[in-house]
Amino acid sequence: MILINGESREHIEIADRGFQYGDGLFETIEVRNGQAVFLERHLERLNAGCQRLFIPFQDTELLRFEAGELCRRWALGIHSRQAVLKIIITRGSGGRGYRQPDVIRPTRVLSLHPYPDYPEIYREQGIVARICATRLGLNSTLAGIKHLNRLEQVMARAEWNNSAIQEGLMLDVNDHVIEGTMTNLFYIKNNSLYTAVLAQSGVAGIMRGMIMRISADHGLSIIEHVFTTDELFSADEVFVCNSIIGIWPVKQIDTTHFSVGPITKSIQTQMDRLINNEK
């Protein structure tokens, strides 16, 4: 199910700047029981991304309506309880080369996809991660937003083909740990929750933001800081998160092992409660 500028279509013109330059943004959203989870936060981030890239798209109401339409159609079919909603906004077509056109008509693409069949054991007993060789570049203009220039993640994910490894962790060019290829990363040390500063690279995930909010509400100290693998390897607990998988404890990074700890479990439980109460 795909809506391109409100019409049921599956193709986009090759002149679209999303295809030509990756000139746009996206959101990947869990749909649970016909509802897009944390939709408002995703729409807020998309708006912020459009502002950062000077893409004049602010019609949040239209996106909310079309997302609702797709979710309703999905719920009417014989489908599983969960799905994935992807929203893409591009700068549309036109302009000479990199220069944007004088009149920008953004393209919006909403599509629904099957929910990936990740084993429940990842969530309960943790995953195995590795440190990727591919580094994240530094660019404060693009850091934090979920733009369509994703070759670094594609190259990092292409480093391994071993199904026993579920995620790769990425460092920036200064050897600082930033995030996973498709997740944000947290670690717990002495009852504080740590995650990377995303001022120069990385994506500020919606699930990351919700975890920070939940944890603050429950009295955990939350520290965004710059750290290396040495600090990460000395953590008490480690987990990764995104809007589709939720929270996965990390039980192993390369040869370093971690236990699935009580704080991670507690955050998982609180997040479930929050998502189920949202509806």
Next chain:
Amino acid sequence: MILINGESREHIEIADRGFQYGDGLFETIEVRNGQAVFLERHLERLNAGCQRLFIPFQDTELLRFEAGELCRRWALGIHSRQAVLKIIITRGSGGRGYRQPDVIRPTRVLSLHPYPDYPEIYREQGIVARICATRLGLNSTLAGIKHLNRLEQVMARAEWNNSAIQEGLMLDVNDHVIEGTMTNLFYIKNNSLYTAVLAQSGVAGIMRGMIMRISADHGLSIIEHVFTTDELFSADEVFVCNSIIGIWPVKQIDTTHFSVGPITKSIQTQMDRLINNEK
């Protein structure tokens, strides 16, 4: 005129990884009198880019054939002497998220466009350039190749809307001068030709490579090195180049003025001769 995987079409499926992630490469080639200029070198770079990104596309013969077809069709119509041929290769559709599919079927898109109507005066009397605030990130995995992740260039080009300025020059995050938004940059000092090292960022342009070759043949020392704006501003001559514009002298960068010098003129003349003899 567009050929997508050999068929006359104008649309691509939204699932294509070129659209989803900028997961691909491109070439922009001058067509002069029905011939794609330096085609073999563009195809070589495209091949090298595919190898770097692990995109299993090596059918250079097919690209050569389709490029020839488009150029012939163009020449048959009532068209101007010059045109622009763009070739895009993507990793095709499929895979889960950033992970590439087990079987990769690359997408190829060849399209012909009108030649941009840049005034001849740019080439003869030089252009005005500015230093952009948007920086180039550092990433040795992606440096040098002409990949589809071009948001840095789009953001840099969006910094000015003054038609008296023809190009923006970009520094990397370490304040080193790298290139223009759409061009490579050279400067001449004491009869040596200088250009940036492209190991961490930038695109190794075909025109850049041809200029280095021509200059070596004519006894100029060519020095690829790391430099700042201070060194650039003290140059005797400055010029920018790409496969479409050829060579444009730079007569001004912000408030610093340069004369259009004899070495730049000589390289322009030699390049014209080379292109006209190629056919």
